[in-house]
Amino acid sequence: MTKIRKISEVMDSDNATQIGEIPVQKMSESVYVWMCREIYIGTPQQVASRRDIVDIRELLRNQDEYLERSMMSGSMREGFRLLGSDVDFMIWQTNIRVIWDFSQSEFYNIHRQVLILCDSSESPPGFTLLWLPLESAGQIVLSSCVRMNGGLYISSSKYRENVCASLSPGSTIHGPCSSGTSGSIEYDFAHCFASDFWPPSAVSWIDRCHSWPPPHVVNDIVRNGCHFVAIGHKLGNHEDNEWRISFSLAEYKLVYSMNHTQFLIYGVLKLFLKEIINNGLRDEDKLLCSYHMKTAVFWAIQQNTLPLWCPQNLLAGVWVCFKLLLKWVYEGISPNFFIPENNMFLSKIHGQAQTSLFRRLYGLYEMGIALLLHSPSIRSSIIDVLCNPRLAVCTDEHTLISEVEFDVGLFVEIFTIGSQHPSDLQHCMKILHTIEQLIGSPLSQYQVVSLQKHTATTLQRTAFILHNMYTNTGVNKQVYIADKLSRHMLKLAAKFGFVSDMLYIAMYYYKTLRYREALSVIEMTKVKLAQPYLMYVHQVDTERYTEAVGGQSWSTKIRQAVAGNIELVNEICYISELLPEQQSNRQNGLPALTIPPHVLLHMLEFLSSRHVDTMRAQAALDELQVLVHHDQGLYVDNDTRDISWEILGICQQITGNIQAALYSYQQSLRQRPFHKIQIATTERIQDLHFSTPHFY
Structure with missing residues (x-):
């Protein structure tokens, strides 16, 4: 066995200057570029946008009047x-x-x-x-x-x-x-x-x-x-x-407060931990965790272990942190960054476990920085340079990803991380008041566009809450005023929000028995959703999108070229046909149903047309059936297949097509239970059996 050098010699040495004939600086640039292009890590601009969107969400969520506060933490919060x-x-x-x-x-x-x-x-x-x-x-x-x-x-x-x-x-x-x-x-x-x-x-x-x-x-x-x-x-x-x-x-x-190179060093160490150190180990055998990696980066930055934290020194920074980690394991002491007297290794890394871990890490150390070739994620970026030593690597941020790639990440982030679920009028009004105050404050460009979507979402929910509050009062004047305000808020929200947000207007018209108005909005929405440049989740025609809205503001892009799933908050009644699903979803601790816009469009067209045009209703149902049966993830992804099959079954049951409805409900149960609506689905199947005794 190779003799293990003293740990002081390891800390002073540097056997990570190159891989083969390629200097580590060029490898560093290559890894830097790969990590910036990697959608799960990203460029400085992408990381900044993620953080800003989370910050805005928490600012709106954590009102002073509320007794409970929450804070996202961990890697998602970090970017x-x-x-x-x-x-x-x-x-x-x-x-x-x-x-x-x-x-x-x-x-x-x-x-x-x-x-x-x-x-x-x-x-x-x-x-x-x-x-x-x-x-x-x-x-x-x-x-x-x-x-x-x-x-x-x-x-x-x-x-x-x-x-x-x-x-x-x-x-x-x-x-x-x-x-x-x-x-x-x-x-x-x-x-x-x-x-x-x-x-x-x-x-x-x-x-x-x-x-x-x-x-x-x-x-x-x-x-x-x-x-x-x-x-x-x-x-x-x-x-x-x-x-x-x-x-x-x-x-x-x-x-x-890290610069982007330091942040990516932290990212490389997280991958290094997952794909090399802990690869193949049972959870109980994983002695090192991501928190140890983060702590090593904190100490390395504060102790000025590198003269310059830049793309060319990325792998040198990884190597410095790895040697620090090796030293900690050797000594059995990992000092907490804020309270160094708190040894984070004390309860797990000692005795035989400590010795085994050190020998394993030292074996990796002897490989030099080439140990990263054992990481499936990072290996490809290093091999690119090894196979083409003359390859020029450009680390300029503006050349790393395209405008469309950035937009996709930004809008998905706004829709998922930025989503709020206010379910009472007081909560909605407080959010709108906070938004009003924020409009006049200094905000980043990402926070502005995130706030735009928050405004649209809150107006939509306020409109339905207001309608539900006054529908059963029996006071015509109150009902009239609430209806007028609700319609105004929904139309205003459609000017701020995604293209698909027009469906909230159609839902409202259907809910208030204005079937022809609902169909008129559906027709306009159908045209907008059919535009070849439309961006829906990760689906987009890059050339047509760029031609239509390239170079324009994100505010304009949201309103003209972006569609998102429709969220129905479980504590708000939007359309009575989906109340059982909302209740089942809520019973399982989930806040909302998430419905693909094309599925909801066909459902609303079917429901509204039944009252004014039966042929159009059948045509809408046929389109919905084709979409749910044959879509390959373009408009109905794996997360929404359960609710999409459910909606198809509901529409088929309304027409009296019991066989088709039963098949659709069974298909809903076979999908990944993203929405946890099995209770509602099972009850609908039971209703089919009880209402048709001759079914067998």
């Missing part, structure tokens, strides 16, 4: 869109605050806010007990308390169990989080507590920030305090009752 990544959220109550000593209580109204006091005297660095001085808190908090040392302490393990049972039904406990799936997305909800004050044990971090991050970032981080997540230290004296100090908010701000 990555990696396949298989969970969506992480931290959720906390604004009327509960954690303080570090009693003197901080003077900043709060103790009659309106519950104060929790930290007691770190018996906990390892980075962990604390939470003492509840007064027995005045919500039921979940009180039921999670235990008696210790003559006081009432909130048990982290009990809190996890209570939150998972009452606030996240259908989820499972995973670390400090409630984990589950929403459609095709896996999520982790960390119900936690917040402190407005920076932890005393992390004060040394402030003094350490001489070169990075810049002072304004440090001040912003310290001003926003920290959080406490429900998990204790495995080697602590009070594992079941301790809470971990979380710096998630500080961490995403640090990632935001």
Whole structure:
């Protein structure tokens, strides 16, 4: 076996200058370009747009009047869109605050806010007990308390169990989080507590920030305090009752302050971890995680380990971080970036596990930077240069991806990450008020276009809520005024939103029995959706799109050339025919049905035509059947096939075609249960059997 050099020699050495005859600088440029072009990582502009869209969403979501706040964290918040990544959220109550000593209580109204006091005297660095001085808190908090040392302490393990049972039904406990799936997305909800004050044990971090991050970032981080997540230290004296100090908010701000090369180094390390270090290992055997990679990058940047963080030094930066990681494993010490006394290896990486991991990492180290050839994702970009040493690599951002590629990512991001689900009038009005205030504030170009879509979405939901509120009042004047306002808001929303948003007007006209008006809007929408330059999700004719709207503002593109799926929030009635599906979707913890615009268009045309033109109704049903049966993912993707088959079955059942309806419902059950509407589908099948005793 090759003799392992002293770790000090490893840290001082640099055996990563080239692969074959190709210098590492050229390889770095090639990997930089590949990662920028990779849709799940992206260019500086793409990453900035993702972050801005998330920031706007949270600004609208976290109103001061609400008792609950949430924050997206993890790689999605940082700007990555990696396949298989969970969506992480931290959720906390604004009327509960954690303080570090009693003197901080003077900043709060103790009659309106519950104060929790930290007691770190018996906990390892980075962990604390939470003492509840007064027995005045919500039921979940009180039921999670235990008696210790003559006081009432909130048990982290009990809190996890209570939150998972009452606030996240259908989820499972995973670390400090409630984990589950929403459609095709896996999520982790960390119900936690917040402190407005920076932890005393992390004060040394402030003094350490001489070169990075810049002072304004440090001040912003310290001003926003920290959080406490429900998990204790495995080697602590009070594992079941301790809470971990979380710096998630500080961490995403640090990632935001990285330049793009530093961000991509972090991305390479995440791929390196997934595809090389942890490849083939069972979850319980994975000793290193993405958080270790991020921490290594933080330390490497702050300690000025590279003279220049630029595309030509990308792989040199990866190598520096890898050597730092190797040193940590050798020593069995991985210092937390904010509280270095908190050794993140203490509970898992020691003894034989530590020795085995070090030997494995050292074997990779001996390969030099060529070890990245073992990563399927990164290998192709390196091989391109190896096969063509004279290949010129351009790292200029504006040449990396086309206008259309950027637009696709931007609009998908706005529709998915940017979506809000207000379901009551008060909530909608608060969002509209916040939007009104934001219009006059300095916003990025991405935030402006995201805000445009938020405005359209909120107006649409307000219109239907308003109509539903006054329909059954029996007061004609109120019904008339509500109807007039609803129609005005829907028409205004169509001027701000996607082309497909016109279908909300058609739905409203159908709901209010204006069938001819609905058909008129449907006809206009059909023409717009048939335009050859239309962008729908990732589907677009690049040349025609560029010819039609190339170079124009994103605001113009949204209104003229972009279609999205239609979201029906489960707490709002849009059309009665889909109420069972909304109820089933809601019972399974999902917020809304997501329907392809072409499917909804044919459904609305069928439903409206039945009252004025039966031949047109049959033609619409035929078109819907052809679409659902034969579409190859162009207009009906895998996520929406269950609801699309369901809608076809509903329309067929209305016409009395029981055999066809039964087949469609059965097909809906065979699809991936993205919408979790099986309860509704099963009930519809049972109704078919009961209503037709001769069916067998």
